[in-house]
Amino acid sequence: MATTLTRRGLGAAAAGLTLFFSLSPAGAQTALPGSLQTNRRLDAWLRISADGTVTVFTGKVEIGQGAVTALLQMAAEELDVAPARIRMVSGDTALTPDEGFTAGSQSMEYGGTALRYAAAEARAILLDLAAGKLGVPAASLTVSDGAIAAPGGAGTTYWAVAQANSLRREATASVAPKPPGQHRIVGTSLPRLDIPAKVTGGAIYVQDMRLPGMLFGRVARPPSYGAKLVSVDLDAVRAMPGVVAVVRDGRFLGLVAEREEQAVKARLALQAAARWEVPAALPDPARLHEDLRARKTDDTIASEKRGDAPAVARRLSASFTKRYIAHASIGPSAAVAHYAADGSSVHVWSHSQGVFPLQRDLVRVLKLSPAAVVVSHAQNAGCYGHNGADDAALDAALLARAVPGRPVKLQWMRDDEFQWEPYNPAMEMALSAGLSAEGRIVEWTHEVWSNHHNNRPLNPKEGSNLLASWHLAEPHPPVYPRALPQPAGSGDRNAVPLYDFPNQKVVFHLIPEAPLRTSALRTLGAYGNVFAVESFMDELAAAAGADPVAFRLAHLKDARARAVIEAAVKLAAEDQGELPRGIGFARYKNLSAYVCCIAEVALDRDSGAVRVPRVWSAVDAGQVITPDGLLNQIEGGIIQAVSWTVKEDLPFDVKGILAKDWSRYPILGFAEVPKLRTAVLNRPDEKPLGAGEASQGPAGAAVANALARALGKRVRALPYTAERVKAAMA
């Protein structure tokens, strides 16, 4: 790999940046691209070492989505070094840039963009140093895997010219990253860095950490959110074999033992020793949506548009619902915490998606100084959003505080995760539309009711969103963030249609008070809203006597949107089949990747069971960094969404959550997962877009539309479990 310097710096991208920068007010900080804006030093991102290695620091973390490998590719590309030279350090409050959360499919866009600019600039700095040393113009140098060559045969290397302070400066973003036509590493399917260890038993998950003298922790949570601890006898538990400490602080109960099985047994004893008063405080599950609708709302208008249009000839309206969904990670949350022997500081290893925001909540709850709390990321099973990761980190710290000097590995049991993780909220979507005499949509309204979709730790001045902090004798109040506004949105994410309607109104009724704990699950509200929008589009197409695909295209100007719909339709047409099919389309957040899915449904009329044998899809995620990684994300998202759609409904009654294990929360298994075919529309000249959340909405909607065809009747309430479909057939 050899490239010359002249390719850089002078293209349209650089011109655009100059314009952009000149707009920033005099005296203000220059606006820098991506996460460079908030982490402005080059040496915060990169280290070039004399031993021929490159260290890349990223605030983004690996949660099974392949992000860290994709980021490595971007850095290797801009530096012109072989990927094998790069060591990635990710998500560590002591070592890496603070990039907030690894969420919202933004790692490529923010973290990747920052790395690209930082690496391109680092390369230019190193070439300037080499040019000085070799006495030739920098523009005449070429680089191949860090080896720098001058015309005539002279040469040096990055490792020889880099000084300790070479990158100790503020980034300027003045060196434009390579144009896509010159990419050699980006756009290839570099094998994921983490997979070899994952298939051979390497130490890679937080559960695989073993520190000298480490103890094992477990928590014994209340039986429900509002349960009051009447009494608990800790002495019997303290006397059990191996038990080192039992912690009670308010209604937070936990223990630490020498061996893991001793901790598990002691937890059972602690649960048995505690007497609780359990109020009947949750809604009647049969009247969930009525209950939510009766609560106070904060209303915002997500979109409003008025324009000239033909008269309404026919009006339709329909109301759609979805229930609570669990993240249901295969590995329950876990953490390791280690207090210094004098109790003055703590190091926590967590699979949090945001080690920096978590650290700030921990500082407050543990009453330590910011410098005394370090949080390092370590993987766990996929989380798909805000699961129990952050909560487990605080649990581990509270237990480790009781045994200063000894590390504690805290593992939630299966029931801890099912009972206490924050669920994806139940939602209701009420849609209405007016069709003209020619069968075009001339009016559209969409109202959505939902609890908050994001209750992550977020560093306010007071309060905390860590579970145990609410149960302490001195409880911290939970903090409700402001809902993310449009265009990204939260509960109203993708409620604003991408279709072109002359008149539209979209209203978000945020219900602040949540009977069940809720927070971010992949897509936030987009899964529910796309289900509603795309179901309703099919209903309107039928009312207009139009083909659902042609009807969508007739209302859609966006060329990339049209292209993915056409590509998915074409792909599906290649495979024959008798089963009814349905379509679902969305551009995630109306800002990110475009996906269209076509699903087929097999309905068992006796039981009501819905199977989805095949799904065809097309995706446009802009420039593709790792084709195989993109497919893995899109296809995984489809399977998870099919599971949500035909299986998942978190069971609860007025006294608490009824799911304690997989028997009450079944998910899609091998016999049921659809076979998938996916077309990727690569757009090398568009910016790369995350894809971890792009396919769920379209996949769910495609199943809904296929089922409507199979039944000859529309079911507007998710999920499509056998009992519910059977009831709808009656």
Next chain:
Amino acid sequence: MPAPITLQVNGREATVTAEPDTPLLYILRNDLELNGAKFGCGLGQCGACTVLVEGQPVPSCVTELQAVVGRPVTTLEGLGTPDNLHKLQRAFIAEQAAQCGYCIGGMIMEAKALLDRNAEPTDPEIREALSAHLCRCGTHNRIVAAVQRAVKEG
């Protein structure tokens, strides 16, 4: 203090001091420092902790230590190492058959038992063999493709 118990894991003898009813999973992970078997549910429902006992796949989370005395145990580490991969491990890497990867160790062990009794399983036979294993990331089809690749490449 319980009496020491000797077991055979991955072709070696190991002696541990633990209660006889201790779940094998904790012995493997904590005493023998083997990471391949994962804690997923502790209830025999998800398959993440699967190991082979006398060649048969079992959930180690609900298998007691005393039940494997004198019966050879094989974990993911016993199949191959990064430098000397088993054909299934090689195939899982080639297919990039993991997202978070937490379920994968159990999947590979189940697939190993399958291939030992049926050298050329069909797609439905592979799915049937893996049906007790949960994967939340939706990696199922790649896992099946990886098993098929291992069959083909032998």
